[in-house]
Amino acid sequence: MMTADSESLLSLGEIQGRGRALVASQPLKAGQIVLKDSPILVYSALPLVRPQSSASASYCDNCFRTLSSSANVTSCPSCSHHHLFCSPSCLTMATAASHSTWVCQALSRLRDCPSLVPQPLERQVQARFLIAAYNLALTCPGHFQVLLSLQGQGSPSDAPAVQFLHSLISSICPPPSLSLSIELTAALLAKDKLNAFGLMAPISLQQDGQRSVRAYGIYPKACFFNHDCLPNACRFDYLDSAPGQNTDITVRMIHDVPQGREICLSYFPVNLNYYTRQKRLAEDYGFTCDCDRCKVEANWSDNEADVIDDNGNVEKEEVMDEDSDEQMIASDTDGDAGGVDDFPHAYFFFRYMCSHENCWGTLAPLPPSDDASSKVLECNVCGNLKNDIDVC
Numbered sequence: 001m002m003t004a005d006s007e008s009l010l011s012l013g014e015i016q017g018r019g020r021a022l023v024a025s026q027p028l029k030a031g032q033i034v035l036k037d038s039p040i041l042v043y044s045a046l047p048l049v050r051p052q053s054s055a056s057a058s059y060c061d062n063c064f065r066t067l068s069s070s071a072n073v074t075s076c077p078s079c080s081h082h083h084l085f086c087s088p089s090c091l092t093m094a095t096a097a098s099h100s101t102w103v104c105q106a107l108s109r110l111r112d113c114p115s116l117v118p119q120p121l122e123r124q125v126q127a128r129f130l131i132a133a134y135n136l137a138l139t140c141p142g143h144f145q146v147l148l149s150l151q152g153q154g155s156p157s158d159a160p161a162v163q164f165l166h167s168l169i170s171s172i173c174p175p176p177s178l179s180l181s182i183e184l185t186a187a188l189l190a191k192d193k194l195n196a197f198g199l200m201a202p203i204s205l206q207q208d209g210q211r212s213v214r215a216y217g218i219y220p221k222a223c224f225f226n227h228d229c230l231p232n233a234c235r236f237d238y239l240d241s242a243p244g245q246n247t248d249i250t251v252r253m254i255h256d257v258p259q260g261r262e263i264c265l266s267y268f269p270v271n272l273n274y275y276t277r278q279k280r281l282a283e284d285y286g287f288t289c290d291c292d293r294c295k296v297e298a299n300w301s302d303n304e305a306d307v308i309d310d311n312g313n314v315e316k317e318e319v320m321d322e323d324s325d326e327q328m329i330a331s332d333t334d335g336d337a338g339g340v341d342d343f344p345h346a347y348f349f350f351r352y353m354c355s356h357e358n359c360w361g362t363l364a365p366l367p368p369s370d371d372a373s374s375k376v377l378e379c380n381v382c383g384n385l386k387n388d389i390d391v392c
């Protein structure tokens with residue numbers, strides 16, 4: 001049953017086999033902003049233990065904006081160069097919340113912990129997440145309850161990471177007045193895995209045109225978007241925009257959709273092939289995708305094309321190739337192929353996939369003005385702006 005939110009363009013509902021879902025509560029236009037969401041939790045994507053030779057982070061540890069040379073950069077009085085802030089007010093905000101005395105001590109102890117040093121980046125970032133999540137329980141219990149209400153239960157394959165991180169934190173930096181259990185640690189890590197959005201370092205800083213993830217955020221409304229391999233909306237972030245809302249994410253429609261249609265994002269770049277998409281969705285998100293695109297591509301011949309790497313190992317090919325394009329066009333012209341509806345399959349790639357080399361971002365029109373759709377499309381990865389082309 002749908003629970004309509006009259007002030008919103010989207011309603012939260014429950015769809016069998018997909019859990020909670022966001023559905024258009026009125027017809028939506030290409031480029032229309034359907035959601036702006038502020039995070040309940042943001043944490044750095046940098047390794048916790050960094051080589052001594054590496055420079056300190058170049059962004060503010062509170063707002064995650066780039067530290068410019070003209071900024072009034074201030075460091076944490078306790079952990080000095082490890083945590084920098086773009087202004088005294090960001091330091092004040094951080095010490096009251098995300099960089100409380102306990103967080104500062106916990107991160108310092110973890111950095112000095114010999115067993116964390118050899119751990120992969122993923123484990124170190126998970127440690128950062130757990131410290132941020134336990135701190136949320138202490139500083140903002142309401143937001144912690146929201147975090148606990150998100151999808152994610154933990155699975156046996158995550159057990160070694162859960163065990164390692166739980167023992168580490170319980171022994172060297174237990175949060176005050178919070179009883180830790182391994183079940184809580186497992187649930188939190190599962191919620192992070194299923195629901196965190198990566199916030200990208202600003203485009204202007206990337207010499208090679210590639211953007212890396214600077215931080216991860218948990219968003220209380222955006223976490224309800226389900227996945228589709230041909231999404232009808234995509235999300236944008238602008239970390240270096242004016243402070244205050246720079247960690248907000250914006251979700252814009254890629255094309256028009258009618259009332260009642262589910263609004264979906266793609267959880268990864270749209271160029272991945274069927275096999276790779278299904279593998280990622282099963283391993284990382286615990287479901288099998290049966291979207292219209294998957295129904296068509298399940299029958300393609302090159303889904304499990306093998307690639308021999310430089311070491312002679314056989315790997316699965318990850319991205320779609322030119323043959324895939326041809327099969328896609330064939331599928332689209334075949335009226336019965338896999339239940340493709342009124343939004344043709346090949347057309348999506350032609351019109352809405354960024355053509356910049358190795359970008360694979362998704363394009364959405366800029367917001368419409370005076371009800372007229374914009375003819376300019378923006379890439380949500382490299383920021384490239386492209387003039388729309390009329391396709392009949």
Ligand SMILES: C[S@@+](CC[C@H](N)C(=O)[O-])C[C@H]1O[C@@H](n2cnc3c(N)ncnc32)[C@H](O)[C@@H]1O
Pocket residue numbers: 017018019020021150151194195223224225226227228284285286287288289290
């Ligand atoms: C970020 S949450 C999305 C909201 C979620 N449905 C809920 O009830 O909170 C991601 C989870 O939603 C479910 N999901 C997302 N897309 C799906 C799809 N296309 N088909 C089935 N389940 C999906 C999976 O359980 C996935 O791990």
